[in-house]
Amino acid sequence: MLALRSSGWALRGWKTIAAVVLLGGSLLVQAQPVGQVEFSRGVGFVQTPGQLPRTLSKGTALLEGDRLTTAQDSAAIIKLEDGTRMTLRPNSEMIMQKYQFKDGADDNAMVMQLLRGGFRAITGLISKDAPDAARIETANATVGIHGTDFDARLCAQDCKAESAKVSETPRANTVLAVAKLISAQGEITGIDYSGAKRKMVDGASVYPGDIVETGAVSKGVLVFRDESRMTLGASTRFKVDTFVFDDKNPNEGKFFVSLLRGSMRALTGLIGKGNTRNVGFTTDTATIGIRGTGLDLDCASEGSCSFFTWLGTIVVTPTGQTAMQTLQAGQGLFVSRTAIRPLTAPTLERLQRPDTVPVDMKQLFSSGGVSASDEGLFVYVRDGHVEVASASETLQLGRGETGVAANDGRSGRPLDMPLFIQADPIPMPNSRNPTLVGLVAEIKRQSSNLCR
Numbered sequence: 001m002l003a004l005r006s007s008g009w010a011l012r013g014w015k016t017i018a019a020v021v022l023l024g025g026s027l028l029v030q031a032q033p034v035g036q037v038e039f040s041r042g043v044g045f046v047q048t049p050g051q052l053p054r055t056l057s058k059g060t061a062l063l064e065g066d067r068l069t070t071a072q073d074s075a076a077i078i079k080l081e082d083g084t085r086m087t088l089r090p091n092s093e094m095i096m097q098k099y100q101f102k103d104g105a106d107d108n109a110m111v112m113q114l115l116r117g118g119f120r121a122i123t124g125l126i127s128k129d130a131p132d133a134a135r136i137e138t139a140n141a142t143v144g145i146h147g148t149d150f151d152a153r154l155c156a157q158d159c160k161a162e163s164a165k166v167s168e169t170p171r172a173n174t175v176l177a178v179a180k181l182i183s184a185q186g187e188i189t190g191i192d193y194s195g196a197k198r199k200m201v202d203g204a205s206v207y208p209g210d211i212v213e214t215g216a217v218s219k220g221v222l223v224f225r226d227e228s229r230m231t232l233g234a235s236t237r238f239k240v241d242t243f244v245f246d247d248k249n250p251n252e253g254k255f256f257v258s259l260l261r262g263s264m265r266a267l268t269g270l271i272g273k274g275n276t277r278n279v280g281f282t283t284d285t286a287t288i289g290i291r292g293t294g295l296d297l298d299c300a301s302e303g304s305c306s307f308f309t310w311l312g313t314i315v316v317t318p319t320g321q322t323a324m325q326t327l328q329a330g331q332g333l334f335v336s337r338t339a340i341r342p343l344t345a346p347t348l349e350r351l352q353r354p355d356t357v358p359v360d361m362k363q364l365f366s367s368g369g370v371s372a373s374d375e376g377l378f379v380y381v382r383d384g385h386v387e388v389a390s391a392s393e394t395l396q397l398g399r400g401e402t403g404v405a406a407n408d409g410r411s412g413r414p415l416d417m418p419l420f421i422q423a424d425p426i427p428m429p430n431s432r433n434p435t436l437v438g439l440v441a442e443i444k445r446q447s448s449n450l451c452r
Contacts, residue, residue, distance in 0.1 A: 332347075
């Protein structure tokens with residue numbers, strides 16, 4: 001009997017152990033690493049909720065929910081499973097609030113909470129595959145990451161003090177994009193001069209030489225710096241050939257674009273008002289000059305296009321001909337390789353006219369209203385597209401732009417590049433030798449402060 005009871009106890013014991021092992025396995029599955037530390041300098045810690053802190057050192061595994069902290073004069077470079085790399089700055093604190101990644105999945109997500117300090121980031125597959133899947137949350141604003149290379153930093157007096165130590169002249173905080181996308185619906189793709197493709201969402205930038213393509217059930221509006229607007233229809237391929245604009249001298253601007261296929265409704269802006277000869281549209285069947293106007297171009301069929309003007313005057317020159325046809329508002333022309341005939345009605349009424357689309361030029365392009373010496377969240381975009389959404393407004397930042405969400409609620413682009421960003425000594429997350437980069441930057445900073 002004793003032996004039987006002992007056997008029963010042993011059996012129950014093994015079941016208990018098995019249950020613990022299974023539970024432990026379940027916990028391990030839930031706490032799988034989402035990345036690791038590639039480089040660290042100085043003192044730093046990482047803490048999983050409910051556990052003791054562990055040293056932030058090379059090879060340290062990172063888990064969803066971890067809080068990362070660096071001390072003064074410390075930094076760390078981390079790499080996440082989707083290829084995202086981040087350099088956590090000195091005196092910073094960040095929580096990996098949510099991280100979910102599986103190659104090819106459509107529910108990937110990355111949410112970081114920045115509590116103080118900042119980081120430099122080169123994002124990976126999560127933000128590139130799903131433009132709305134990655135964001136950074138701060139007390140000042142939420143940063144939407146749309147496949148990009150950028151810096152984010154919460155500044156108090158420390159940033160102003162760092163700028164005061166830099167002897168360089170600040171560069172102008174210029175918007176390099178010629179246009180930005182709004183009212184995007186469906187799949188829209190940008191293609192640069194090298195052929196590299198990127199997904200485009202509201203606020204995405206377009207640069208000289210770029211091609212914009214819309215999907216079969218897609219459309220969107222391009223807003224240009226000179227206030228020109230163009231509604232692109234479905235299955236459209238559009239190219240910015242030349243765009244030169246200085247708001248102080250609009251008469252000297254140039255605006256030349258091509259509709260390679262598809263449809264668009266266009267409203268010309270300040271360049272066209274200043275000098276109509278410096279604005280032109282090209283299609284496969286004709287070139288169009290304008291006289292300050294609104295017009296439709298519909299090249300849905302190969303080898304033929306329809307043109308219609310609803311504001312002002314256009315001049316149509318069929319390909320291979322020198323004779324021009326002038327169209328007043330309410331007139332149109334069909335041009336193919338074999339025929340030319342007048343149109344009495346527009347063909348694109350189903351597509352919204354761009355002059356009826358609300359546009360906030362400030363969030364897209366304007367500078368001012370904030371200063372490089374303000375306290376708050378600073379975001380600098382080296383490449384790609386970042387959206388900075390504060391309580392008051394949303395800034396759409398493209399390549400080379402710096403935006404600020406100040407502590408007092410103001411937001412905007414400072415006129416000049418903040419010097420603490422322009423001369424940042426913190427190594428990039430893809431630096432091959434971050435220790436050497438930091439040392440050289442420190443030597444340069446110290447030598448620039450020597451008495452001469």
